[in-house]
Amino acid sequence: xxxxxxxxxxxxxxxxxxxxxxxxxxxxxxxxxxxxxxxxxxxxxxxxxxxxxxxxxxxxxxxxxxxxxxxxxxxxxxxxxxxxxxxxxxxxxxxxxxxxxxxxxxxxxxxxxxxxxxxxxxxxxxxxxxxxxxxxxxxxxxxxxxxxxxxxxxxxxxxxxxxxxxxxxxxxxxxxxxxxxxxxxxxxxxxxxxxxxxxxxxxxxxxxxxxxxxxxxxxxxxxxxxxxxxxxxxxxxxxx
Numbered sequence: 001x002x003x004x005x006x007x008x009x010x011x012x013x014x015x016x017x018x019x020x021x022x023x024x025x026x027x028x029x030x031x032x033x034x035x036x037x038x039x040x041x042x043x044x045x046x047x048x049x050x051x052x053x054x055x056x057x058x059x060x061x062x063x064x065x066x067x068x069x070x071x072x073x074x075x076x077x078x079x080x081x082x083x084x085x086x087x088x089x090x091x092x093x094x095x096x097x098x099x100x101x102x103x104x105x106x107x108x109x110x111x112x113x114x115x116x117x118x119x120x121x122x123x124x125x126x127x128x129x130x131x132x133x134x135x136x137x138x139x140x141x142x143x144x145x146x147x148x149x150x151x152x153x154x155x156x157x158x159x160x161x162x163x164x165x166x167x168x169x170x171x172x173x174x175x176x177x178x179x180x181x182x183x184x185x186x187x188x189x190x191x192x193x194x195x196x197x198x199x200x201x202x203x204x205x206x207x208x209x210x211x212x213x214x215x216x217x218x219x220x221x222x223x224x225x226x227x228x229x230x231x232x233x234x235x236x237x238x239x240x
Contacts (some may be wrong), residue, residue: 177210
């Protein structure tokens, strides 16, 4: 994975040139926007967007910086939506544990409680690294105990792992855009179909990500997804 240079990263952090893009999560049955996913965005000194994965790869070399940026980002993501709007947010497991605080004193939990747990769904990514997957499970167990809703993000991405324990604990399952790319693969779609059946049988909701065209919406309906998300929906906005 690529990185940004230390010079660019330090300048970005000092200038606090990061913000949020909100992408609608739309209910297929009604066509209404149910919630927004808050997507982190970073810019360089020339105003150009920097690749998100490059920034976070660099931040992981400095746990304290990762924690500070993630917490600042979450504050921005919560503050720029009205109190009536629900928001899905990604939370890095390394950032969550970097504070060293006990569960009840963890700054991310305090922030979610202040925002209103009924408004927030925390997205967790199943990582290909076993140590990260174990941390994700530990974090999701904390949220489950506190009755903070969670989602498993990027399911069916080729680089992610599938933890049965995590799959059982979450309330939401978000299918990666890879599902759209593999829709013609009969064997792959058998797996996707069974995941959706499991989700519905256990009271979970399914979101298909990566929607860009009307045919993607029709496909989402055909496989039984409950919600869709992607650039097809244009009422998103940036905040910097």
